[in-house]
Amino acid sequence: MNTAPDRDEIQRDLAAILEARLGLAGLGSLEHETRFFADLGLASIDAVVLGEAIQEHYDRAIPFNLMMADIGSRSERDFAIGELVDFLHIQLAKSGER
C-alpha cells in the first residue's frame, strides 16, 4: 500500500520542521513561491541540515545530494518551497511503493 503523504501534508510537515529544527517561527504564510534563501533568509548549510531533518521525519533515505547539486548549478542558487514539495512528493511516493 502506498502511504506517501500528499503535497499539502508535505508542506505542513516542512513548516513544522523549519520551525522546530531551523528556528523559523510563524510560517503560516509559507507559500509554494517562497524562496528558501531570498525569502526565508536561510543559507546553503541550512539546506543540508534541513535535508537531514526531513529524512529523520519520514524515516527514510531521500537523495538530497541530487537536489543540492541542482541548486549549486543554478545562477541564483536558490529554490522555492514548491520545488522542494514536488521533489519530496516524488521521492516519498517512490519509497512508499516499496
Place this chain on the structure above:
Amino acid sequence: MPRITASGIGFHYQQQGKGPDVVLVHGMTGDLSIWFLSQLLGTLSRSFRTTAYDLRGHGYSDVSPSGYTSADQARDLLAIMDALGIERAAVVGHSFGGVIALHAAVIDPERITALVLSDPSFAALRHLEDLNRWGHWESFRQEAANAGVELSGEHWYDLARFFDQVMHLEGERLLKFRQAVGLPGFKRLMRLAHTTCGEDAKAEAGLTLECIGSVDQPTLALFGSESPFLATAASLSELMPRCRQRLVPDARHRAPEENAVAFVALVEEFLLEQHSTVPASRTQP
C-alpha cells in the same frame, strides 16, 4: 545533525560512502555545504568514505574566541579524525582549507595519505603574488565598495581588516552590506568578526617554506585557470617533491563553485589514482 567533540569544540560533520577515507576541508567564511553544492561529496562517496565538517566558528560548529591558525585547525582536523576513528585519510582542502590540510601533513605525516590543495594561499609564499595582475580584482573591489566596504590592493586578503570594517559599518552602509551578503552571510561574518580568526588566518603559524617542502605525500595543486594565486601554484610544484599542478578551466579562486564539473572530475581522478579503486557504479558492464 551529526556532531562530534574534538579539541574541546563541537563540530558538525557529514559522512557518506564506504572505502578508504577522504576528508574535505572548506575555506574561511565558508561551510561544508560547498561539497554538496559542487557534488564532490556525493561523487567521492561512490568510492570512498567521505567526511566533511564545518571548521570551528563556521556553519553549525561551535565558535571559539581564538584558535583559528592553520596549526590550530590542523590539530582540529587530526582530532576529528581521531574522534571518528579515521586512522589515515586523503585530505581535500579549498583555500584556507588547503593550508589546514598541508599543515596537518606536516604535524602528523603518517596519517595523511594524499593532498588536494584547491587554490590555497600560504603566508610563507604571499610575497610571490602580484594581485594587481588579477584582472578580476577591480570588479571584486567594486562589489565590496557597493556593499560599503573599502578594500585596498595591499590588504584585500586581510580578513582581520575586512572584519574590522564590517564591525564598524553603520546606517546606510550597514544596510547595503547586509543586503549584499544576505542575512545568513552577515550573521556568519559577524560571528567570526568577534574572534581572532582574521588575524590568525594571516599568520604563518609555523608553516614555513621548509615545512611545505618537507611534505612528500602525493599532492594535487589544483588552481583556477584565472586564479590570483598562480605563482603559489608554480611554487608548490617546485617545493614539494610529489606535487603536480592542474588548472580548472574558466575558474578564478572558487573553482568548486565556478566550474564544479571540472573540479570534481579532477579531484576524483587524482584520488582514484592514489587508491587504484574503481567506483562501484563503474564496475557494471
